[in-house]
Amino acid sequence: MNVKDALYVSTEPWSVSDPFYQRSYAYQANGRELFYNLIHLSAHRGVLPVAYQFVKSHLKLSKTHFYPPRRALDNADPLAVFAESPRPSLSDSIDFPACIEQVTPLLQTAPRWLDHVSTVATGENEIAMGLFTISEHLNKSVLTAPVQHWVIASKDYSQHPGRVSAVFDLAAVQLALAQFPRTFLPEILGFTLAYCQQPSVLDLLTAGLGDKSHQDLRDPLLIETAAIRAGQVSALQGLIKRYETDAQAAEYGATWPRIQQGYALYEQLTERCVKAISERWGRPQTDEQLIEALFKKLASSARGHHGQALLGGKKLDHWFAEQPFNSREFMAALTASSYVNLQAIERSPLFALFEFKGPMFGVLNNEDLGLLKRWLEAGGRPSAMRPHSIQTVVGSIAREPQELCRQAINFETLSNRDLFYYLVNSECYPEVVDSVTGRVTKVLRLARWLNKVPFKVYKHDRLDQFIATIYQRGITGYQAFKAPARVSKATYVWGIEQLAPTILADGCWLQGVSQLQFSPYQAVGDLLQKIYSDEMGNGDVLKNHPCIYRRLLASLNIELPLVHTRAFSAHCGFLNSAFDIPVFLTALSLCGNRFLPELLGVNLAIELSGLGQQYMTLRDELKYWQIDSAIVDVHIAIDNVATGHTALAREAIALYLDQVQMIQGSEVMNQHWRRVYQGYSALNTAGARFKAALVLQYLKKRF
Ligand SMILES: [Fe+2]
Numbered sequence: 025m026n027v028k029d030a031l032y033v034s035t036e037p038w039s040v041s042d043p044f045y046q047r048s049y050a051y052q053a054n055g056r057e058l059f060y061n062l063i064h065l066s067a068h069r070g071v072l073p074v075a076y077q078f079v080k081s082h083l084k085l086s087k088t089h090f091y092p093p094r095r096a097l098d099n100a101d102p103l104a105v106f107a108e109s110p111r112p113s114l115s116d117s118i119d120f121p122a123c124i125e126q127v128t129p130l131l132q133t134a135p136r137w138l139d140h141v142s143t144v145a146t147g148e149n150e151i152a153m154g155l156f157t158i159s160e161h162l163n164k165s166v167l168t169a170p171v172q173h174w175v176i177a178s179k180d181y182s183q184h185p186g187r188v189s190a191v192f193d194l195a196a197v198q199l200a201l202a203q204f205p206r207t208f209l210p211e212i213l214g215f216t217l218a219y220c221q222q223p224s225v226l227d228l229l230t231a232g233l234g235d236k237s238h239q240d241l242r243d244p245l246l247i248e249t250a251a252i253r254a255g256q257v258s259a260l261q262g263l264i265k266r267y268e269t270d271a272q273a274a275e276y277g278a279t280w281p282r283i284q285q286g287y288a289l290y291e292q293l294t295e296r297c298v299k300a301i302s303e304r305w306g307r308p309q310t311d312e313q314l315i316e317a318l319f320k321k322l323a324s325s326a327r328g329h330h331g332q333a334l335l336g337g338k339k340l341d342h343w344f345a346e347q348p349f350n351s352r353e354f355m356a357a358l359t360a361s362s363y364v365n366l367q368a369i370e371r372s373p374l375f376a377l378f379e380f381k382g383p384m385f386g387v388l389n390n391e392d393l394g395l396l397k398r399w400l401e402a403g404g405r406p407s408a409m410r411p412h413s414i415q416t417v418v419g420s421i422a423r424e425p426q427e428l429c430r431q432a433i434n435f436e437t438l439s440n441r442d443l444f445y446y447l448v449n450s451e452c453y454p455e456v457v458d459s460v461t462g463r464v465t466k467v468l469r470l471a472r473w474l475n476k477v478p479f480k481v482y483k484h485d486r487l488d489q490f491i492a493t494i495y496q497r498g499i500t501g502y503q504a505f506k507a508p509a510r511v512s513k514a515t516y517v518w519g520i521e522q523l524a525p526t527i528l529a530d531g532c533w534l535q536g537v538s539q540l541q542f543s544p545y546q547a548v549g550d551l552l553q554k555i556y557s558d559e560m561g562n563g564d565v566l567k568n569h570p571c572i573y574r575r576l577l578a579s580l581n582i583e584l585p586l587v588h589t590r591a592f593s594a595h596c597g598f599l600n601s602a603f604d605i606p607v608f609l610t611a612l613s614l615c616g617n618r619f620l621p622e623l624l625g626v627n628l629a630i631e632l633s634g635l636g637q638q639y640m641t642l643r644d645e646l647k648y649w650q651i652d653s654a655i656v657d658v659h660i661a662i663d664n665v666a667t668g669h670t671a672l673a674r675e676a677i678a679l680y681l682d683q684v685q686m687i688q689g690s691e692v693m694n695q696h697w698r699r700v701y702q703g704y705s706a707l708n709t710a711g712a713r714f715k716a717a718l719v720l721q722y723l724k725k726r727f
C-alpha cells in the first residue's frame with residue numbers, strides 16, 4: 025500500500041479555520057496548561073492549534089547533536105547504554121518512590137502518542153497497523169505508577185510547584201502528538217524509536233540511585249518495562265524503513281530528517297527532565313516559594329469575604345479579584361502592614377485572625393501557620409529576584425500566527441455523505457467535531473421516542489435476561505440451508521458494495537475510547553479497547569475487519585477508493601443512506617466521554633447484531649454463491665455471547681452502571697441505564713433509512 029494512501033507526509037503544515045484558531049487565544053502555550061487541557065480535550069478543543077504549535081516549536085528547538093545516526097535503524101541493541109548517559113548525582117534522601125512521584129505524568133502519558141494511529145482513515149494501512157501492534161505491546165509494559173490516572177487530571181496536579189515544569193513539557197508533547205498522528209507521522213516514528221532505544225527519565229534518575237550505594241536499586245518492574253520497550257525496536261526499525269521507501273516511491277522526498285527530529289525531541293526533553301528534577305532536588309523550595317504558592321491557592325476562594333478591609337491602601341477583595349493574583353506584591357504589602365509585628369512575630373494581629381473564633385479559623389492548618397511564622401521571622405519580604413519560577417523558559421512558548429487558516433465550512437448543512445469525509449479526516453478538520461453533537465443527539469432523541477425501555481429499574485440479572493432473550497430470538501429461527509439461495513448472487517454483490525462505508529469503518533465507534541484512560545471509567549475503557557483491538561485484528565491486516573472486507577470487495581471486482589478520500593464518499597455506486605450508520609458511529613466516537621452510556625448501548629447492539637440466524641443464513645448463502653464469507657464467519661465467532669464481544673459489551677455496561685450507582689446512587693444509575701438503552705435502540709434508528717432504501721432499490725432493480 026502506498027504511503028500516500030492515508031499516512032501521507034504532505035499534511036504538514038496543519039491548518040484550521042480562522043474562527044477555530046481564534047478560540048485558541050484563550051489558551052496558554054506552556055506544558056502545565058497544555059497537559060491539563062489535553063487531558064480534558066472534549067471541553068477544550070480550542071487548544072488544538074496551541075498543541076500543534078507547541079510540538080512544532082519544540083521540534084524546531086531540538087538540537088542536532090541528539091539526531092540519531094543511520095545505524096539507529098539497524099542496531100537492535102539500545103543505542104545508549106547507561107554508562108554513556110549522564111547520571112544525575114542525587115542526595116541520600118531521594119529514593120525510588122520519590123523518582124516515581126516526579127515522573128508520574130510521563131508514565132501516565134506513555135505511549136499515549138500512539139493512541140490514534142489507528143482510526144477509520146488508517147484502519148487499512150499496514151504501517152498504521154504495525155504501529156498499533158507496537159502500541160499494544162508498549163501499553164502492556166507500562167509501569168504502573170502508584171497514582172491513579174484520574175488524579176493527574178486535576179488542575180492542581182499540573183500546577184503544583186513541587187513538580188518540575190520540564191516533566192509537563194514532555195508529557196504535554198506526548199499527549200499533543202496523539203492528536204496529529206497523520207500530520208506528524210515521521211516525527212512520531214522517530215519519537216517512538218527513541219522511546220524504545222533510549223533510557224527513560226525514570227531509568228536515568230534511578231541509575232543515579234544505583235550510583236550512591238554501588239548497586240542497582242532499580243525496581244524489577246522498571247527493568248522489565250525497559251526490556252519490553254527494547255523488544256519493539258526491530259519491528260519499529262522495519263516500519264520506518266518501509267515508510268521511507270514508500271515515501272520515496274511517492275516522491276515525497278526524504279523523511280529521515282523529520283524522523284531524526286522526532287527522535288531528538290524525545291531525547292532532548294528527556295535530558296531536560298532529568299536535569300530539572302535533579303536540580304529541583306538539589307535545591308529544595310524556599311519558605312518564600314511555599315508561601316507564594318499558598319497565597320495563590322487561597323486567593324481564588326478568598327474573594328468577597330473581606331468587606332471593607334484594606335491592605336496597602338487597597339481593598340483586600342480587590343487584591344483577590346485580580347487576575348492573575350499578584351502574590352509577590354501582596355506578600356510585600358502584608359509584611360509592611362499593621363497585621364504584622366516584625367519585632368514580635370508571635371503577637372502579630374495576623375495570627376489572631378486564625379485563632380479559634382477568629383474570622384479565618386480553619387483556613388490554615390498548623391503546618392501552614394508554622395510556615396507563615398517562619399517566613400515572617402526571616403524578614404518576610406519577597407526577594408527582588410525570582411529565584412525559581414514554576415515555568416521553564418522553554419516551556420512557555422510564544423504562539424506564532426497561524427499561517428494557513430482555511431475557510432470555515434458549514435458542517436451543519438452537509439448531507440451524511442458529504443459529512444463522512446470530514447468526520448473520517450477530523451484530524452485535519454477539528455472544527456467538524458463541534459457540529460456532531462447535534463447530529464448524534466437527533467438520532468438518540470428519535471430512538472428514545474420510538475423505543476420503550478424494557479425495564480426501568482436496572483439490575484444485572486435483568487440485563488443478562490435481556491441479552492439472552494435477544495440472542496435466543498435471533499438464534500431460534502435458523503434452519504439448515506437448502507439450495508437454492510433466497511436471493512441472487514448479483515443482489516449479494518450489490519448489497520456488499522452498499523455496506524462498504526459501514527464495514528470499511530468497522531470499529532469506528534470505539535476509536536476514541538483511549539480518552540477514558542484519564543477518567544474514573546478507565547476500567548470500562550480497557551474493556552472497550554479490547555473490542556476495538558479485535559476489530560483492528562490486533563494490528564494484523566489478515567485479521568483486521570476493514571481489511572477482510574476490502575479483500576471481499578476485491579474478490580468481487582469491486583474497486584473502491586480508500587475510505588479517507590473524497591472519491592470514496594463521492595462514489596456514485598453508493599446509496600446516499602449508505603453513510604447514515606458510519607456517520608452516526610464516527611460522530612459518536614468523536615464526542616469524547618459525553619455520550620459514554622449511549623456508546624455502551626450502541627456497542628452492545630452492534631456486537632449482538634453479529635449473531636443469530638440472519639448472519640448464519642447469510643454465511644450459508646454466500647458460501648452457496650462461492651462468495652468469501654470470512655467477514656461473516658469472523659463476526660459470528662468473535663462477537664459470541666459467552667466470551668466474545670457481546671460478553672465484553674455486557675461487562676462494560678454492568679461495570680459502568682455499578683460505578684455510577686456507587687458515586688451517584690440508584691436513581692441516577694437507572695437514568696443512565698435508560699441512556700444505555702437509548703444508545704442500544706439508536707443503531708436501528710440510525711440505519712432505518714438505509715434498510716428501507718436497500719429494500720426499495722432491490723424491488724426496483726430486481727437483480
Ligand atoms: Fe467487526
Ligand SMILES: [Fe+2]
Pocket residue numbers: 555559630631634662663669
Ligand atoms: Fe465485534
